[in-house]
Amino acid sequence: MIRLIASDMDGTLLTPEHRLPGDFEDVLNRTLDRGIIFAAASGRQYVNLADCFPNHLDRIILVSNNGALVRKGEETIYVTAMSDKDRAIIEPIGRRLNHGIFIAQGIQGAYVERPEDRDIDDYMSAMPSFFSKIRTVESFDLVDDTLLNFSVCDFRGTQEHVLPLFQPLSDRYTVRLSGDSWLDISLHGSNKGEALQALQRHYGIRYEETAAFGDFMNDAEMLDHAKYSFAMENAHPDLVKHARFRAPSNRDHGVVKTILQMLDHPNDYPQ
Incomplete structure (x- = not known):
């Protein structure tokens, strides 16, 4: 019996x-009436993800x-x-970007260091679709927040233009494409x-009692830990495996x- 369902957001549930x-x-x-836990799992910041479910924050899990x-x-x-040591390794690479924006994501909001040599207003004007709270700062060092991870948005495409810059960090960090225009760097x-x-572990739920849905490579590990793992029809080809x-x-x-x-016809999915 399924007791936990986790779903990615952009490209999947939304x-x-x-x-x-x-x-x-x-x-x-x-789903909840059946006693099944529902988790929304996203690369979005917490405050943005919470805005998607204003009436359900005490009923569902937000990842x-x-x-x-x-x-x-x-x-x-x-x-x-992220520790200070982690930041010292990752942030200098982000500052070398010639296109797009480099974003530090914290618990309270998201932050962008404004480059001195180029304009990023077009990118910043598009960010409210992805971040409920995002602002430019002179330096990440001035941010009074716990930084969780970094993201890069490049509308030209991150696989070609951004991934090669951050790929050398893959031995220390998780560097993942999370959309055509997005790349995430996390611990x-x-x-x-x-x-x-x-x-x-928290709820005492087994692999065999878990379902998960995703569309991009930042969903791969989530699918790996759910017996009922679903790649969307629009999923990245590498996620399907x-x-x-x-x-x-x-x-x-x-x-x-x-x-x-799954609720009405559970036998349609092999055990």
């Missing part, structure tokens, strides 16, 4: 317009910052944070899979359709 499907509320209520922070209501279940052990395992099943695309509301199918 529609291409970055909205919850219209029938999500009914499906969530049915934000690609697994660096796990909370239910006011309870923090799991958290990892080893700070990913959605580790967050999912923390939830499993981490999934036992496929779900319809986010455009077709694949997560809610599949959850309903």
